[in-house]
Amino acid sequence: MYKFLYSLLYYPxxxxxxxxxxxxxxxxKAVQYIEDGMVIGLGTGSxxxxxxxxxxxxxxxxxxxxxxxxxxxxxxxxxxxxIPLIDLDDHxxxxxxxxxxxxxxxxxxxxxxxxxxxxxxxxxxFHSKKVIIIVDETKIVKGLGCDSFLxxxxxxxxxxxxxxxxxGLGCTGELRKIMDEAFITDNQNYIIDCDFGKITxxxxxxxxxxxxxGVLENGLFIGLADEVIVGSKQGMMxxxxxxxxx
Ligand code: 5RP
Numbered sequence: 001m002y003k004f005l006y007s008l009l010y011y012p013x014x015x016x017x018x019x020x021x022x023x024x025x026x027x028x029k030a031v032q033y034i035e036d037g038m039v040i041g042l043g044t045g046s047x048x049x050x051x052x053x054x055x056x057x058x059x060x061x062x063x064x065x066x067x068x069x070x071x072x073x074x075x076x077x078x079x080x081x082x083i084p085l086i087d088l089d090d091h092x093x094x095x096x097x098x099x100x101x102x103x104x105x106x107x108x109x110x111x112x113x114x115x116x117x118x119x120x121x122x123x124x125x126f127h128s129k130k131v132i133i134i135v136d137e138t139k140i141v142k143g144l145g146c147d148s149f150l151x152x153x154x155x156x157x158x159x160x161x162x163x164x165x166x167x168g169l170g171c172t173g174e175l176r177k178i179m180d181e182a183f184i185t186d187n188q189n190y191i192i193d194c195d196f197g198k199i200t201x202x203x204x205x206x207x208x209x210x211x212x213x214g215v216l217e218n219g220l221f222i223g224l225a226d227e228v229i230v231g232s233k234q235g236m237m238x239x240x241x242x243x244x245x246x
Pocket of ligand 1: 046099100102115117121
């Protein structure tokens with residue numbers, strides 16, 4: 001268990017401006033790991049946007065890297081910023097991936113997918129030598145599922161049957177909608193947001209969910225994060241997998 005983790009849990013939650021500042025802090029720390037010649041996985045979300053913008057400045061200043069985006073949204077931003085991009089199929093090893101998260105627990109396990117990019121994010125994290133997660137302090141939780149729904153990407157075909165099967169695992173599921181229309185992922189699928197409450201065995205649940213036909217992937221990221229950089233009002237904190245005491 002981390003010595004400092006629980007002290008973070010009791011910090012008062014910051015207002016929006018402070019929260020943006022904490023995200024930026026974490027993002028700007030993460031990009032310091034980037035070196036010339038690296039292939040960088042570019043995550044998705046508002047925290048990662050700070051990192052991508054900073055990488056854009058670094059590229060403008062002469063840094064030579066290539067990026068692999070985890071979503072069409074990140075791809076658009078990286079293209080605007082003239083960050084050279086390649087496809088995962090053309091380069092299957094990634095040096096560092098920088099991504100955000102919706103929840104981080106004391107074992108550095110995550111819930112991701114608030115932005116709906118969880119499948120590409122998980123593929124890219126899996127093929128990365130190092131995965132750095134950047135969050136503000138509000139994302140640190142006592143248990144996964146306490147604050148966020150667990151997003152599950154499912155095929156459009158049979159989605160309500162898939163939702164029923166997911167509910168059989170002990171959650172209530174909701175088809176994600178934007179302005180009354182079903183949210184469509186970059187892979188042209190749906191998202192079911194699942195409320196499991198506090199998840200006690202995330203490793204088992206990740207597998208059980210993925211065993212349901214029609215499920216493409218779920219937002220539990222178990223053992224994938226190597227380092228979590230937490231922006232907080234008190235400054236920054238880095239949590240590393242190697243420091244976890246079981
Ligand atoms: C997208 C994600 C995001 O990384 C996660 O939702 C965090 O987003 P933000 O930095 O905007 O809070 O998993 O699928």
